Amino acid sequence: MNSTSSYRHLIPFLLPQWRLFARGFACVLGYVSCTVLLPAVVGRVAEFLGKGDVEGVARWLGLAAIVFLIRSVFQYGESVWTLAASLDSVLALRKAVYAHLQRLGLRYYERAKTGDLTYRMTEDIDRIGEVINSMAHRSLSSSLQLVAIPAYMFYLNWPLTLASFVLAPLMAWLIGKFGRRMAILSRRSQDRVSDLSSLLTEVLGNIRIVKAFAAQAYEVSRFGKEAERNRAAKLRTERLRAVQYPVVGFLEALSIILLFLLGGWQISRGQLTPQEFVSFVTAVALLLHPIDLVTNQYNSLKQAEASVDRIFELMEISPDLEELPDAKTLPPATGKVDYRGVSFEYECDRPVLQSLTLSARAGEAIALVGPSGAGKTTLVNLLMRFYDPQSGAIFIDDINIRDVTLTSLRHQIGIVPQDTVLFSGTIAQNIAYGQTSFDMEAIVRAAKIANAHRFIEQFPDGYRSRVGERGLNLSGGQRQRVAIARAILLDPRILILDEATSALDSESEALVQEALERATQNRTVFVIAHRLSTVRKADRILFLEQGQIVESGSHEVLLAKGGRYADYHARQFSD
Numbered sequence: 031m032n033s034t035s036s037y038r039h040l041i042p043f044l045l046p047q048w049r050l051f052a053r054g055f056a057c058v059l060g061y062v063s064c065t066v067l068l069p070a071v072v073g074r075v076a077e078f079l080g081k082g083d084v085e086g087v088a089r090w091l092g093l094a095a096i097v098f099l100i101r102s103v104f105q106y107g108e109s110v111w112t113l114a115a116s117l118d119s120v121l122a123l124r125k126a127v128y129a130h131l132q133r134l135g136l137r138y139y140e141r142a143k144t145g146d147l148t149y150r151m152t153e154d155i156d157r158i159g160e161v162i163n164s165m166a167h168r169s170l171s172s173s174l175q176l177v178a179i180p181a182y183m184f185y186l187n188w189p190l191t192l193a194s195f196v197l198a199p200l201m202a203w204l205i206g207k208f209g210r211r212m213a214i215l216s217r218r219s220q221d222r223v224s225d226l227s228s229l230l231t232e233v234l235g236n237i238r239i240v241k242a243f244a245a246q247a248y249e250v251s252r253f254g255k256e257a258e259r260n261r262a263a264k265l266r267t268e269r270l271r272a273v274q275y276p277v278v279g280f281l282e283a284l285s286i287i288l289l290f291l292l293g294g295w296q297i298s299r300g301q302l303t304p305q306e307f308v309s310f311v312t313a314v315a316l317l318l319h320p321i322d323l324v325t326n327q328y329n330s331l332k333q334a335e336a337s338v339d340r341i342f343e344l345m346e347i348s349p350d351l352e353e354l355p356d357a358k359t360l361p362p363a364t365g366k367v368d369y370r371g372v373s374f375e376y377e378c379d380r381p382v383l384q385s386l387t388l389s390a391r392a393g394e395a396i397a398l399v400g401p402s403g404a405g406k407t408t409l410v411n412l413l414m415r416f417y418d419p420q421s422g423a424i425f426i427d428d429i430n431i432r433d434v435t436l437t438s439l440r441h442q443i444g445i446v447p448q449d450t451v452l453f454s455g456t457i458a459q460n461i462a463y464g465q466t467s468f469d470m471e472a473i474v475r476a477a478k479i480a481n482a483h484r485f486i487e488q489f490p491d492g493y494r495s496r497v498g499e500r501g502l503n504l505s506g507g508q509r510q511r512v513a514i515a516r517a518i519l520l521d522p523r524i525l526i527l528d529e530a531t532s533a534l535d536s537e538s539e540a541l542v543q544e545a546l547e548r549a550t551q552n553r554t555v556f557v558i559a560h561r562l563s564t565v566r567k568a569d570r571i572l573f574l575e576q577g578q579i580v581e582s583g584s585h586e587v588l589l590a591k592g593g594r595y596a597d598y599h600a601r602q603f604s605d
């Protein structure tokens with residue numbers, strides 16, 4: 031992306047704030063007008079000083095003070111309004127990027143790094159906000175001053191003005207060159223910080239494993255290397271800046287020396303009065319600040335370009351799985367599920383499911399059994415529409431799940447995963463996860479079915495006890511029961527259970543099993559089964575191997591058949 035195209039993406043986020051920007055810009059105009067007035071007033075002060083007219087000096091100094099005061103008021107208005115406008119623009123951008131991230135499918139998240147995304151959502155967007163603010167706030171004012179002040183100088187004395195600007199093209203060229211290099215170095219530097227952040231999220235998020243493998247020293251050295259790369263990238267950027275300022279500063283000094291030479295010569299020939307020269311030098315002094323600011327701004331602009339690119343790279347990724355424009359709401363289902371000739375692969379030419387056909391009656395409990403990697407998880411993932419099959423289709427009550435909205439589909443399917451994730455918040459919020467309205471009665475009802483009500487009530491704050499990050503920690507069995515309550519809160523017709531492989535103690539196990547039995551009543555259930563008791567109770571067992579259903583029937587029938595399931599049963603459940 032080049033700079034114009036990168037920044038162009040920001041326009042839709044800036045335009046809605048035009049009123050605030052307009053107010054800010056009006057103040058900028060006021061501020062610049064006062065700034066241009068100042069050298070004229072100071073010139074008059076010098077004139078009266080020359081005449082020894084104290085009263086005149088006092089009068090003009092008083093006027094200078096008033097101009098200064100008005101200028102300060104404009105300066106305040108400019109700061110406040112442009113800041114508000116840029117913060118509002120950035121808020122809209124941040125919300126839009128987050129909403130976009132939520133739309134992206136699982137395929138994207140399998141490749142993405144959380145730390146990198148977090149960094150983009152926070153630091154990169156902040157940087158964009160800063161540059162919008164400083165552009166709106168300082169650059170306009172500086173650019174206007176860069177036009178207005180030289181115009182005034184030109185009016186005062188054009189030969190002197192030309193002399194002052196003789197080195198300007200060289201300066202502009204140098205600044206441009208530095209800026210382009212700065213953009214490249216900045217992008218590298220930002221990417222390195224992102225890497226660091228990704229590493230941190232990954233390692234700190236899995237600190238148990240790190241400790242279990244006594245890998246602290248390994249992680250410290252890995253972090254050290256990444257941090258060094260970050261330091262090197264930053265140093266390269268800052269070194270460039272360190273060269274730029276002295277070079278531009280030296281050219282400025284040369285210009286001033288030139289100005290004094292020519293000014294002195296003109297005064298000696300009587301072509302310029304000392305007062306005019308004072309006025310002129312005041313104007314030049316006022317000009318130095320905006321020149322510095324513009325140089326600075328240009329650098330920031332180039333640096334933030336990296337952040338703008340990193341953000342709009344995300345926005346350009348299109349979700350691989352989308353709702354049809356005319357997607358309907360899935361009407362309350364009875365729970366009949368049909369897979370018709372479904373083939374699926376995560377990666378090209380590595381088929382995971384192959385023309386799989388399966389029909390589940392409403393209310394049927396189906397156990398999915400088979401060796402690891404057979405495709406059991408994939409089969410249920412397709413029902414949730416985490417992915418779309420490459421061929422074939424899945425129907426609920428004879429409605430193709432591709433034709434309905436994702437929300438209405440997922441609201442009719444409950445899922446109890448192997449590991450329950452609790453989000454920071456109260457137990458009630460965790461049970462009602464994802465719901466915008468909060469029905470306490472329904473939550474308690476679900477918790478009772480899930481055998482969770484009793485232990486929740488015993489917590490000091492009951493359903494309002496905080497769990498998750500820095501909150502209460504629940505035992506494995508309690509978590510599972512919260513997960514069951516969460517899955518059945520919306521009374522879904524279809525329930526997916528990914529049975530936990532780790533065993534609980536017998537009392538907890540009994541409570542979970544009882545909860546599951548109640549939860550699965552009158553629902554179509556797909557359970558990825560690891561326990562003999564679950565398989566036995568299922569209405570039907572599907573034995574999967576290499577993405578195909580190789581056997582189907584009840585436990586007794588399949589055992590009697592003496593085929594693949596009977597083999598598997600003998601190995602897996604022999605004790």
Ligand code: ATP
Pocket residue numbers: 140376377382400401402403404405406407408409
């Ligand atoms: P397990 O009992 O071990 O969980 P499973 O029967 O549930 O296994 P799946 O998780 O459905 O098996 O995986 C089926 C195949 O698809 C495996 O070969 C696996 O490597 C592959 N696979 C699963 N998820 C992905 C993914 N996100 N990207 C690429 N390949 C995947």
